[in-house]
Each structure stands twice: as C-alpha cells, then as structure tokens.
Amino acid sequence: MTSMTTPTTRVVIGGVDTHGQTHHAAVIDGVGRQLGDREFPANPAGYRALAAWLSGHGTLQTIGVEGTGTYGAGLARYLRTIGLTVNEVDRPDRKSRRTHGKSDALDAYAAARAVLSGSATGIPKRRDGRVEAIRALRVARSSAVKARSQGTNQIKxxxxxxxxxLREQLRHLPTAKIINICARLRPGQQLGDPTQATKTALRRLARRHQQLSEEISDADQDITHLVGEVAPDLLALPGVGPEVAGQLLTSAGDNPxxxxxxxxxAHLCGVAPVPASSGRVHRNRLNRSGDRQANNALYIIVIGRLRYDPRSRAYAQRRTQEGLSKPEIIRCLKRYVAREIYHVLPQLQLQNPQPSQPLDNP
Incomplete structure (x- = not known):
C-alpha cells in the first residue's frame, strides 16, 4: 500500500534564477520531482509573491538562490527576514549547459537540485550591518583610486x-609637485595652439587629481572609523591596517x-594548499581560487610582517635554510595569518547591530 503525500505535509525545495528585472523560481520535492516554475518581478511585491508561491507547494525546507551578492541580494535578504533558509548557488557550468540547455526555468530547477544534492551548502552574506556599509564605502574609494592613477598616467x-x-620643466619633478604646478597653469585662449591646449588639459587633469585625492582622504577617514568600531581586535594584529581589515571584513560578511x-x-581566501603530487613527487601548488582581493590583503600583511615582525622574519630564515623559496614561504605565512584572523572574526557578531525587521523595500 502506497501512502499519498499532500501538499501541506510534503517537504519541498526551491530554486531561483535571478535577473535584474525578474526572478524565475522553481520547486521540487524531496526526491527531485519537478512541481512547477514561475516568473516573478524583482521588487518587494514580487519577493512576497515568490515566497508565498513556493510555500504553497508544501513545507519549504531550503531555497537555493543564484547571485546572492548581485541580482539576488534583495531577494535573499527578504527570504531570510521571514525566517526561510537560503543557500548560495553557483550558476551551472558550461558543460552542464551544453548537455541540458539553457533557460531560466532550467537554471532555477538546477539551483533547487544543487541544494537537494548537497553541492550548494554555502550561506550567503547577510548584507545588513556595518560590514556592508564598509563594503559600500570601499567601492567608492576603489574607483577613486583607479581614476586618480589613470589621471596621473595621463598627465605624465x-x-x-x-x-x-613643458617637458623640460616638469618631467624630472616628483608627482606631487607636477600636480601642484599643473593645477596652477594659466593657458591662453588659443586652443588651436598645441602648447595652450596641452596646458589646458594638464590643468584639468591635475585639478581632477586633487579632487580625487580629497575624496580618497574622506573615504579613508570614514572607513577607518567604521573598521575601528567593528573590529578593533583585527586592527590590533601586526600588519593589519584599516584598508586591509576592511577587505577581510567584506570577504567574511556581516555574519562571519x-x-x-x-x-x-583559508579556502575562501585562496590560501589552502592544493595537492599536486604524482608518483614519488609530493608537493602543493599555488591555489588560484577563492576571493583574490582577500588573498591580496593577506599578502600585504605577510610582506609587512617580513619587514617588521621578528616572528615572521625568524620563520622565513628557518624555512629558507630548509630549502623553501621566498614565494613558498609567503604562501605558508598567508595560511598562518588566515588562521590567526579567523579566530578574531567571531567576535564581530557581538559588535554588529542586530538584523532589522522585515522591510518592504529591498
């Protein structure tokens, strides 16, 4: 005798393929059978309708969402605030798409099946606390730094x-003096003259450079203040400054x-050793996965410690005598630094504000 499972008692799993204007949701049961798929607008009303539609198929266990850091950020935030479990899902690889095809419905079902199979177990970042504020400020700072570097190269x-x-007057001066002199240039009105046009361009670029420098300075003050509030213990570690700490906090998220x-x-930061052994050769190769910006932050810490930290210098000297190259030593030290930082991260929860109540706006 077979038992019938009613929609009110069966366990179901959802999957969502996210886009800028719409989200496509799909739902499967506990053995992977497809129960339905539907498209919803990517706005607060659409989030509520999507959650209600998924819940109408049974007891909603988990929802796999693609792009929880981009198009799916608002949806993931809403689903979490109403008490649903959200897992982060990677988009299907090229081999899978060549085999099974590509459509929004197929991607949504693939997200649900990834959760069911256990291949998608990652918890997305919460993105509702002061670490998210630090990330937003760092985005603006990063673009200003890139624009200023571009301006410097254009001036030179x-x-x-x-x-x-002009070339003989400026080319031997340091960058700071070049910027100050170019900002005070007084070109004439004859823009058809190459000399006057060059002076005009140099003055505009130099003044833009100065404006960007002020913007970067303001961003540094804001980031330093926030990082000092969120993670004072992280800043106390050797070689960790506000910019590096801000990147590590951003990589960990508001829910470390x-x-x-x-x-x-260590896997998140791309510093976990990757076995590359064969036969009698036993070694580990460079790990090229993970968050490369977090990996770069660890690199900056290690380089600073190799200059000023006695423990790191002694370790490097000992490992050099054992036959390791400098890049290999740096990889080992990055792994140790990742372990040290990890034990500081859980303390951030006590200093972050509690999640806000569900909002209508994403």
Missing amino acids: ALIISGPPE DRITSEAAF
Missing part, C-alpha cells in the same frame, strides 16, 4: 609628448559565523 604621458618647454572552520576561511 602628456608631459612626455608635449611641447619641449557562516564560515564554519579556519580551513573554510
């Missing part, structure tokens, strides 16, 4: 290819408890 290129009198072990944090 104009000086090299410019009129001889989602990282279950220091080995998981």
